[in-house]
Amino acid sequence: MTAAQATRTPKIALVGNPNSGKSTLFNLLTGMRQKTGNFPGVTVDIKTGHFRLPGGKEVELTDLPGAYSLYPTSADERIVTSVFSNPSDPNYPDAVVYVADVTHLEKHLLLLTQLLDLRLPLLLALNMADAAETIGLKVNSAKLSEKLGIPVVLLSSRTGENVSKLLTEIEKLLEESENKHKDFYHLNEQERSVAEAIRMNAGVDNPYRALLLAHHYSWLPALAAPTRQTISAIVSNKQFSSLKHQVDETLERYDHFTPIVQAAVQPPPRFPSTATDRIDAVLTHRWLGPVIFALIMLLVFQAIYDWSSIPMDFIESAFAWLSDTLRAFLPEHWATRLLTDGIVTGLSGILVFVPQIAILFFLITLLEEVGYMARVVFMFDRFMRRFGMGGRSIVSLISGGACAVPAIMSSRTIGNWKERLITILVTPFITCSARIPVYVILIGLVVPAQKVLGIFSLQSLTFAGMYALGVFAALSSGYILKKIMRTRELSYLALELPVYRMPHWRNLWLTVWEKVSAFVWEAGRIILIISVLLWALASFGPGDSFQQAEVQARAEATAQQLSPEETESLVAAYQLEASYAGRIGKAFEPLIRPLGYDWKIGIALFTSFAAREVFAGTLAVLYQLGNAEADITDAAENETKATLRQRMEAEKFTDSGKPVYTLATALSLLVFYALAMQCASTLAVVRRETGSWKWPLLQFTFMTLLAYAGAWVVYNLFI
Amino acid sequence: MFRRYRTVESLKARECARALRIEDPFLASRLTAMGLLPGTLIEMIRRAPFGHTYYIKADGIRLALRKEEAQSILVDA
Numbered sequence: 001m002t003a004a005q006a007t008r009t010p011k012i013a014l015v016g017n018p019n020s021g022k023s024t025l026f027n028l029l030t031g032m033r034q035k036t037g038n039f040p041g042v043t044v045d046i047k048t049g050h051f052r053l054p055g056g057k058e059v060e061l062t063d064l065p066g067a068y069s070l071y072p073t074s075a076d077e078r079i080v081t082s083v084f085s086n087p088s089d090p091n092y093p094d095a096v097v098y099v100a101d102v103t104h105l106e107k108h109l110l111l112l113t114q115l116l117d118l119r120l121p122l123l124l125a126l127n128m129a130d131a132a133e134t135i136g137l138k139v140n141s142a143k144l145s146e147k148l149g150i151p152v153v154l155l156s157s158r159t160g161e162n163v164s165k166l167l168t169e170i171e172k173l174l175e176e177s178e179n180k181h182k183d184f185y186h187l188n189e190q191e192r193s194v195a196e197a198i199r200m201n202a203g204v205d206n207p208y209r210a211l212l213l214a215h216h217y218s219w220l221p222a223l224a225a226p227t228r229q230t231i232s233a234i235v236s237n238k239q240f241s242s243l244k245h246q247v248d249e250t251l252e253r254y255d256h257f258t259p260i261v262q263a264a265v266q267p268p269p270r271f272p273s274t275a276t277d278r279i280d281a282v283l284t285h286r287w288l289g290p291v292i293f294a295l296i297m298l299l300v301f302q303a304i305y306d307w308s309s310i311p312m313d314f315i316e317s318a319f320a321w322l323s324d325t326l327r328a329f330l331p332e333h334w335a336t337r338l339l340t341d342g343i344v345t346g347l348s349g350i351l352v353f354v355p356q357i358a359i360l361f362f363l364i365t366l367l368e369e370v371g372y373m374a375r376v377v378f379m380f381d382r383f384m385r386r387f388g389m390g391g392r393s394i395v396s397l398i399s400g401g402a403c404a405v406p407a408i409m410s411s412r413t414i415g416n417w418k419e420r421l422i423t424i425l426v427t428p429f430i431t432c433s434a435r436i437p438v439y440v441i442l443i444g445l446v447v448p449a450q451k452v453l454g455i456f457s458l459q460s461l462t463f464a465g466m467y468a469l470g471v472f473a474a475l476s477s478g479y480i481l482k483k484i485m486r487t488r489e490l491s492y493l494a495l496e497l498p499v500y501r502m503p504h505w506r507n508l509w510l511t512v513w514e515k516v517s518a519f520v521w522e523a524g525r526i527i528l529i530i531s532v533l534l535w536a537l538a539s540f541g542p543g544d545s546f547q548q549a550e551v552q553a554r555a556e557a558t559a560q561q562l563s564p565e566e567t568e569s570l571v572a573a574y575q576l577e578a579s580y581a582g583r584i585g586k587a588f589e590p591l592i593r594p595l596g597y598d599w600k601i602g603i604a605l606f607t608s609f610a611a612r613e614v615f616a617g618t619l620a621v622l623y624q625l626g627n628a629e630a631d632i633t634d635a636a637e638n639e640t641k642a643t644l645r646q647r648m649e650a651e652k653f654t655d656s657g658k659p660v661y662t663l664a665t666a667l668s669l670l671v672f673y674a675l676a677m678q679c680a681s682t683l684a685v686v687r688r689e690t691g692s693w694k695w696p697l698l699q700f701t702f703m704t705l706l707a708y709a710g711a712w713v714v715y716n717l718f719i
Numbered sequence: 720m721f722r723r724y725r726t727v728e729s730l731k732a733r734e735c736a737r738a739l740r741i742e743d744p745f746l747a748s749r750l751t752a753m754g755l756l757p758g759t760l761i762e763m764i765r766r767a768p769f770g771h772t773y774y775i776k777a778d779g780i781r782l783a784l785r786k787e788e789a790q791s792i793l794v795d796a
Contacts, residue, residue, distance in 0.1 A: 068749075068752035068753050069748075069752035071748050071752065073745070073748065073749045073752075104754075104779070104780060106754070106778075107753070107754030107778070107780055110752055110754075243744035243745060243747070243748055244744065246748045247741075247744065247747045247748055247751055250748070250751045250752055251751060251756060251757070254751075254756055276781070277764075280764075280774070280781075284765065284767075284774060285765075286765070286766070286767075286768050287768070289768055290768050374783070377783065378767055378772055378774060378783035379767050379768050379769070379772075380767075380768075380769070381767065381771075381772050381783070381785065382767060382769040382770060382771040382772050382785075383769045492745075492746065492749060492785070492788065493772065493783055493784060493785040493788060494746065494749050494750055494753065494782065494783075494784055494785075494788055495782065495783045496753060496780060496781065496782055497774070497781035497782065497783055498781075499781075
């Protein structure tokens with residue numbers, strides 16, 4: 001160890017194949033002391049955490065994405081390659097803990113041998129010792145250690161067996177000054193000449209690292225342009241064919257390490273794993289498989305949509321109480337209203353999503369942990385590919401039926417960037433729970449409560465139609481995006497279906513915790529800013545127009561001999577009309593008139609930009625229903641709902657005197673709400689997940705234009 | 720003189736064969752890294768509900784392959 005290394009926290013990287021139990025080991029070692037950061041340039045997360053060695057030294061642990069080889073075929077694997085091909089990468093470790101599944105050791109050592117040739121201090125953690133014991137597999141760690149020339153620890157990240165031994169070995173590894181292991185793979189003649197030329201011209205010391213540059217120079221992010229050109233010239237001059245050499249090298253490595261594995265591992269007397277085969281015979285069955293999946297998704301939907309309502313109602317009423325209490329104790333001032341109507345309401349709007357996000361991620365991580373998700377990908381890959389997505393996208397789309405926010409966050413499991421982006425872009429079309437209150441009022445208003453064919457109510461059929469419209473819009477946009485988006489990334493499936501395992505609870509809780517806190521801190525900030533902004537627009541007007549509105553409203557109330565409550569609601573309505581939000585509504589009127597809307601609907605559209613459910617509340621204020629926060633869906637507020645409906649039915653255009661809420665207007669509004677991106681939280685999450693404002697802005701523009709066109713067509717069809 | 724090889728895609732359910740080589744170089748790189756090598760014993764398990772996707776076992780590991788991927792693996796059966 002050099003002097004510079006001794007003074008800072010040593011970095012250890014966890015590397016291994018997918019399904020090696022790497023993340024379980026990471027969670028075991030770091031517990032809550034971990035954070036997720038974006039890898040620069042790509043939106044794949046790298047987790048880092050800290051833990052202490054037995055001697056008291058603190059080390060930093062990085063959980064690199066699972067990879068099979070340094071010849072990457074996905075964005076995840078590229079991260080591993082770019083870290084190890086560049087010793088000055090911030091994630092380049094001082095030592096590597098290589099995690100391998102001991103029950104499939106002959107398939108898990110390829111990447112290990114590649115890292116050996118990069119001369120990194122390295123130890124092999126043979127994971128799943130407990131599973132090996134159950135199936136009767138025996139392994140001679142000492143022999144493996146001797147043959148590979150590195151320390152080997154047989155452990156179990158599930159039971160914690162031998163983890164203390166791993167810590168001792170890591171401590172010893174960090175003290176080692178040089179690596180005793182010899183080269184595993186011997187470069188062939190052409191590879192040697194290419195690597196030699198790159199070593200001379202690009203300042204790379206290790207021959208295998210030089211060879212990696214010859215393979216990957218075209219995309220490695222850290223390479224400077226001149227170096228890239230130098231390597232490019234060498235590669236074309238020497239007629240180096242990357243793919244052929246990759247395969248040859250891989251096969252030769254297997255030829256080298258397969259005998260080592262065979263000498264050290266005594267396979268079980270009988271080949272086990274029949275449980276997974278029996279389960280898969282049912283779960284991936286041609287007909288039963290999709291049916292079982294539909295049932296599981298129904299359960300997930302029920303959990304997010306129904307069970308979460310208890311904590312959500314609690315959060316909402318707690319914040320309503322807080323707001324009322326603050327209002328009662330603080331002086332009447334705009335700052336008080338900023339606190340109660342802007343900040344507290346905004347916070348409530350963030351935290352109210354937490355139960356849904358927590359439940360969704362708990363269930364999705366559970367399905368992932370037991371190994372079911374890979375089967376979903378297998379079953380639905382073909383279907384979803386028609387729409388530019390992959391098997392994993394179906395989980396996001398179905399979750400979108402509850403709320404697009406957690407659904408978009410769950411798209412991380414999609415490996416292909418184009419498929420993931422399309423999934424993120426189309427998920428908000430799926431009818432989420434926030435659209436339901438809007439649908440309830442509008443359908444109740446214009447669709448007659450009659451039966452079709454004797455059993456189906458026309459209103460529920462319209463409701464079902466709105467869901468179908470959402471699915472149709474999502475899939476057809478996916479189809480269009482698939483046609484227009486270009487990608488350099490090759491699409492492939494070749495997915496490993498892991499053995500079914502019992503879930504590991506620590507992993508589950510840590511994932512839920514991580515997703516919830518990411519949402520609250522990152523998306524929450526933006527939601528809070530937008531809700532304060534909207535509050536300000538609805539609470540202030542230019543000049544003294546706000547005071548004038550109040551004076552005018554009070555004069556009219558006196559003239560009409562209204563009760564104090566009615567007076568207050570008349571004042572609120574006049575003030576909203578005079579506010580900036582009201583002015584924006586009026587300014588919008590010419591634009592939305594072709595869709596059949598008046599300026600009041602304009603205000604509702606504008607205020608419900610932040611969240612669709614605000615639509616009902618805004619209309620309640622505009623139609624002077626007293627309680628501005630009238631919750632239209634609540635059964636206890638049925639009276640309010642009936643009143644709101646009467647007021648809406650009576651509403652007439654000021655110029656023509658025709659009723660505003662006709663069948664055509666209501667259907668047009670329904671279509672608008674089904675297609676428009678009216679959710680600040682979703683936009684904030686899309687920004688977070690895609691790493692730029694480009695995609696949420698494009699998505700917002702596209703969805704709004706589509707909603708406008710759709711609403712216009714429907715209005716003109718029914719008028 | 721030119722014998723037409725069968726591919727994994729043509730295997731019937733429960734039929735086994737040994738992999739000979741992988742035609743597509745990109746897939747060859749991916750599949751060999753995952754442990755599907757020339758000589759690996761492959762068993763076809765089943766097709767996916769919507770077709771075009773195959774569930775196979777290769778030396779005890781379970782893999783899901785797209786049709787193009789299964790067509791690219793030549794077998795000796």
